[in-house]
Amino acid sequence: MSYTLEVRGVSLRFGGVRALTEVSFGVKEGELFSIIGPNGAGKTSIVNCISGRYKPTEGHLFYRGKDITGLSPNARATLGIGRTFQNLALFHHMSVLDNIMVGRHHLLKNNFLTGSLYWLTGARREELEHRRKVEEIIDFLDLQSVRKATAGTLPYGLRKRVELARAMALEPQLILLDEPMAGMNFEEKEDMARYIVDLNEEFGMTVVMIEHDMGVVMDISHRVTVLDFGRKIAEGDPAAVLADPHVKRAYLGEEDEMLVDPDDKPAAPECAA
Amino acid sequence: MAGPTLIPAGDFRSTYAEDTTIFPTTTSRNMAILGIVLICFAPLVFSGYWLSILIQIGIFSIAALGLNILVGFTGQISIGHAAFFLFGAFTSAYINNNFPIPVFFAIPLAGVVTALVGLIFGVPAARLKGLYLVIATLAAQYILLDFFSRAEWFSGGTVPASANPFSIFGYTLRGDRQYFYVVLAYVVVSFVLVTNLMRTRDGRALVAVRDHYLSAEIMGINLTKYRTLSFGLAAFFAGVAGALYAHYQLVVSQEGFGIERSVLFLAMVIIGGTGSVMGTLMGTAFVVLVPESMEWLSHWLKGGMIDKALSLNTNLTFLREIAIGLIIIGFLMFEPDGLAHRWRQIKAYWKLYPFSH
Numbered sequence: 066m067s068y069t070l071e072v073r074g075v076s077l078r079f080g081g082v083r084a085l086t087e088v089s090f091g092v093k094e095g096e097l098f099s100i101i102g103p104n105g106a107g108k109t110s111i112v113n114c115i116s117g118r119y120k121p122t123e124g125h126l127f128y129r130g131k132d133i134t135g136l137s138p139n140a141r142a143t144l145g146i147g148r149t150f151q152n153l154a155l156f157h158h159m160s161v162l163d164n165i166m167v168g169r170h171h172l173l174k175n176n177f178l179t180g181s182l183y184w185l186t187g188a189r190r191e192e193l194e195h196r197r198k199v200e201e202i203i204d205f206l207d208l209q210s211v212r213k214a215t216a217g218t219l220p221y222g223l224r225k226r227v228e229l230a231r232a233m234a235l236e237p238q239l240i241l242l243d244e245p246m247a248g249m250n251f252e253e254k255e256d257m258a259r260y261i262v263d264l265n266e267e268f269g270m271t272v273v274m275i276e277h278d279m280g281v282v283m284d285i286s287h288r289v290t291v292l293d294f295g296r297k298i299a300e301g302d303p304a305a306v307l308a309d310p311h312v313k314r315a316y317l318g319e320e321d322e323m324l325v326d327p328d329d330k331p332a333a334p335e336c337a338a
Numbered sequence: 339m340a341g342p343t344l345i346p347a348g349d350f351r352s353t354y355a356e357d358t359t360i361f362p363t364t365t366s367r368n369m370a371i372l373g374i375v376l377i378c379f380a381p382l383v384f385s386g387y388w389l390s391i392l393i394q395i396g397i398f399s400i401a402a403l404g405l406n407i408l409v410g411f412t413g414q415i416s417i418g419h420a421a422f423f424l425f426g427a428f429t430s431a432y433i434n435n436n437f438p439i440p441v442f443f444a445i446p447l448a449g450v451v452t453a454l455v456g457l458i459f460g461v462p463a464a465r466l467k468g469l470y471l472v473i474a475t476l477a478a479q480y481i482l483l484d485f486f487s488r489a490e491w492f493s494g495g496t497v498p499a500s501a502n503p504f505s506i507f508g509y510t511l512r513g514d515r516q517y518f519y520v521v522l523a524y525v526v527v528s529f530v531l532v533t534n535l536m537r538t539r540d541g542r543a544l545v546a547v548r549d550h551y552l553s554a555e556i557m558g559i560n561l562t563k564y565r566t567l568s569f570g571l572a573a574f575f576a577g578v579a580g581a582l583y584a585h586y587q588l589v590v591s592q593e594g595f596g597i598e599r600s601v602l603f604l605a606m607v608i609i610g611g612t613g614s615v616m617g618t619l620m621g622t623a624f625v626v627l628v629p630e631s632m633e634w635l636s637h638w639l640k641g642g643m644i645d646k647a648l649s650l651n652t653n654l655t656f657l658r659e660i661a662i663g664l665i666i667i668g669f670l671m672f673e674p675d676g677l678a679h680r681w682r683q684i685k686a687y688w689k690l691y692p693f694s695h
Contacts, residue, residue, distance in 0.1 A: 116556055142558030154556075156549035158613070159542070167546045171558035173539040177567065180538030181531040188538050189355075196354045235557065 067130065069094045069271045070115065070239055075124035077110055077295075084110040085295045087124070092239075097265045097272045099282045099303075102292035103315055108275045109151055111292070112241050115273070116148045117141045128239065143171045147237030149228045151244045151275070157217030161208060161227050162199065164216050168234025169195045199234060206230050206260060222253040229260065233268070240264060242274040246281060254278065258285055283307065291315065346689075360533050374526060381515040389514045391626060396521035397582045399622035400528045402606040403615065404575025409604065410612035411536065412568035413548030414463055415472055418479035419576055420599035424592065425482055426452040426577030427584035428493045431501035434585075441585050442506045445524075449578035455482075456573020463569055464562040479597055486592055498591035501584040517586055524582055525619075528575060533615050535571075544568055545613070609669050611676025620677040628665055632658035 068091035077085040085107045092098045100108045113119040115126060117138030125134045133141060147168075156164050173195055179186035203212055206226050211219060216227055225245060232240055245261065246254045258281050264270045276282050282289060283303040291299040291306055293315040299306050306312055351357040361367035380392055405419045430448035434441050459478040466474050486493040493499055504511045504520050511517055535541040546554035547564050555561050584590045602625060610621020636658060639645050673680060 118552070118556070137560075138555040139558045139560045142556060148556055150553060150556075154550050154553035156546050156553070158549055159545055163542055163545070167542050167554070167557050167559075170539060170543060170546075175539050177535055177540040177571065180540050181535045183534035183538065188534075189358075192358065192538055193354045196358070200354070231557065 068092055068127070069096075069129060070273065071127040072111065072115070073125045073127065075111065075114055075121045075126065077107075077114060077119060078122045083295050085114070085121070088292065088295070088297050089124075090290050090297060090300060092271060092273055095265070095269060095271055097261070097274070097285060097287045099286040099289045100273065100275045100292060101277070101279070101282055101289060101306075105294075106292040106315075107295040108292055109243055110295070112148065112243050112273070112275060116146060116241055139171075142235055142237075145236070145238040146241065147232040147235040147239070148241035149225075149232050149243055149245060151247065153221075153224050153228060155216040155224055155228055155231070157215070159216055160213055161216055161219070161230075162196075162203075162212045164227055165199045165202060165230045165234045166195065168231040169199065172236065202230050202233050205263070206233075222249050225249065225253075225257070226260075229257075233264070237270060239271045239273065242272065242276075244275050244277065246276055246278050254281060261285060279307075358537065360530075360537075374522075377522065378519070381518050386514055389518055391630060393514060393518055393521050393586060395619075395623050395626050396518075396525045397579050397586065398603070398606065398626060399619045400524060400582070401576045401579035402603055402610070402622045403528055403532055403618045404572040404579070405603050406607045406610070406612065406615070406618045407532065407535075407544070407575070408568045408572035409607050410614065410618075411541070411548060412544045412565065414565065414568060415468075415604075416475040416478075416569070416572065417472060417597065417600045417604065418459070418475040418477075418482070419572070419603040420595045420597070421479040421482035422452055422456055422573045422576035423580040423583070423599070423603075424486065424590070424595045425455060425573075426580030427501075427590045428486060428499060428580075429577065430581030431499045431584050431590050432492055434502055435500070440506065441502055441504045445578060445581040445585070448581040449574045452577025452580070453570045453574035456576070457566055457570040459573075460566040460569025463565045476597070479600055483592060483596070493590070493592075498589040498593075499584075501588050501590055503588060504585050521582060521586075524578065528578070529615060529619070532575075536615065540564070540567070548613075605666050609666065609673075609676055611678030614676060614678035617676050617678025617681075620681065624677060628662055629658060632661050 070092040072088055072090050075085055075088045076083070088107070088111055100111065102108050110119065114121050117133075117136060117140075121134065125132055127133065128141075128144060128146065131144075133144065136144075156167060159167070173191060175186065175188035175191055179188045183189050203209055206229060208223070208226060208230060211223060211227075216224065219227065229242070229245065232242075242261065246257050249257060261272060261274065262285050265272050274282075274286070286303050288301065289299075289303050289306045290297055291309070291312050293311075298311040298315060299309040301309075346363065349363065359367070361370060377392075381389060384392070401419065401423050404422075405416065408414050408416055426448045429451045430441070430444045433439050433447055433451075434444040439447065459475070462474045463471055487495070504517060511520060536545070543554070543559045543564050544567075546557065546559055547561060547568075551561055554564075606621040606625045607618060608621070609624050610619065611617030669676070
């Protein structure tokens with residue numbers, strides 16, 4: 066089977082700390098794929114490996130059959146991999162509009178020479194064309210009222226949305242979302258979940274998402290992979306993963322297992338062992 | 339509460355082109371054009387002393403503008419800017435003296451050569467940040483100054499190099515009155531170029547590198563390229579300004595372009611407002627005018643009551659230096675966003691007056 070993104074035997078060590086140990090999974094074209102796991106399980110580490118922030122100690126990453134393990138982060142953006150960050154990483158002193166325009170960087174062709182001569186070199190025309198595209202994203206994410214605001218002055222929920230807009234502006238085929246709903250209230254989560262489903266279904270992007278909110282993950286994911294202590298412990302469709310005994314143990318600990326689901330017979334022997 | 343853009347009510351834009359103009363409103367654009375037209379009459383109105391101050395402000399503002407690209411927009415730092423300024427001055431004089439290239443072309447050419455040198459010194463910037471970068475640029479300052487002392491073929495060694503007056507196609511411009519227009523043209527063109535740069539792809543990339551380099555890289559921005567590029571751009575404007583200075587003074591010497599001049603350039607950027615194109619002009623005017631006004635003050639105090647009571651007469655020049663230092667410290671403490679920010683506040687106040695909330 067050919068995957069859009071394939072993670073093959075990736076290990077990541079920082080000195081003696083094993084952040085990831087031989088993690089492998091594949092994401093199919095057009096899939097909405099979630100990575101879950103307790104805190105410190107290595108979810109963000111694996112996303113950092115995919116986006117190029119970290120270089121895996123062992124293993125390889127393939128994007129559309131091409132080995133991208135050694136590529137720089139900016140080269141991966143050009144290939145069509147976009148991402149958002151868990152802790153907000155906007156350009157705080159720029160306007161929302163400029164933040165999103167930065168996402169168009171690899172699609173724009175003007176440079177410091179043609180850009181400086183703005184009117185004479187077609188840079189103006191090009192900027193305006195891309196502005197139109199950016200406005201489509203602004204429309205989609207309902208950011209019209211803040212497009213001229215400085216990103217650093219926006220409330221948290223909006224900043225998360227601006228970050229999504231910026232990642233979308235790259236026109237990625239694969240988008241990595243690192244906890245897109247962290248710290249949001251119920252309505253904001255609902256909106257964000259809708260945006261993510263639209264990204265996947267309307268814009269046809271393959272989505273890899275890290276999220277702690279199980280309700281959202283189970284509702285919108287096509288497949289889920291579970292990490293614990295840097296190892297993959299389960300993978301499959303949401304219902305199957307939720308029923309997996311390893312997952313329960315990772316999340317709930319051994320003691321509580323029987324309390325949560327007393328009918329879950331298969332889990333009991335493993336628990337004893 | 340004042341909005342972030344200060345657009346008057348009822349001013350709607352119906353095309354993206356209208357929304358991407360240099361000036362936020364037609365009034366501000368017309369005011370700027372009016373300002374340029376009025377300043378064109380300066381040589382007819384002002385005496386030689388005032389004209390020379392205006393020319394200085396113009397030349398130094400171009401160099402400070404370059405430094406603002408580096409410090410304000412890209413978030414790096416350089417305390418070797420004066421060396422690039424001087425390099426541009428020597429280069430333009432050298433090109434003009436040794437090749438059949440008129441001054442008109444020698445000035446931009448000196449800018450390009452200085453930019454290349456800036457790119458070389460910018461290479462460490464790709465790896466170094468903060469204090470380490472300060473030391474690296476300090477090294478650039480001393481390496482270049484040492485080069486000027488040793489390379490007599492280039493700089494004339496201990497004897498100042500001579501530079502020819504500005505000429506275009508055989509017509510020579512002489513004196514402050516005529517040179518004023520040359521500087522004015524360069525100032526306008528430089529400020530327009532940088533404004534354009536900052537609203538297009540590479541300008542945004544520079545600011546992105548400043549604000550959050552990790553996510554800039556994820557957005558497809560090559561950090562090494564843009565960090566080095568900002569040094570090249572800064573050096574280009576320093577070189578052009580230096581060349582303008584050379585053909586204004588008609589001699590080029592190292593005198594007065596040591597580290598303290600680099601720090602003054604930095605002060606212009608900080609006082610004007612880091613990351614503000616127009617602020618650079620204000621900051622430069624401020625830094626040039628403060629010593630002058632201290633000069634007037636000391637003249638005024640000389641022989642007066644205060645002078646006699648405190649026996650200042652011998653120390654007035656030192657007081658001048660202290661005053662400049664105090665003003666810079668005051669700016670850092672009370673106006674860290676610079677004059678550009680204060681100007682915006684004043685505009686916001688008058689726009690909403692008398693209902694300021």
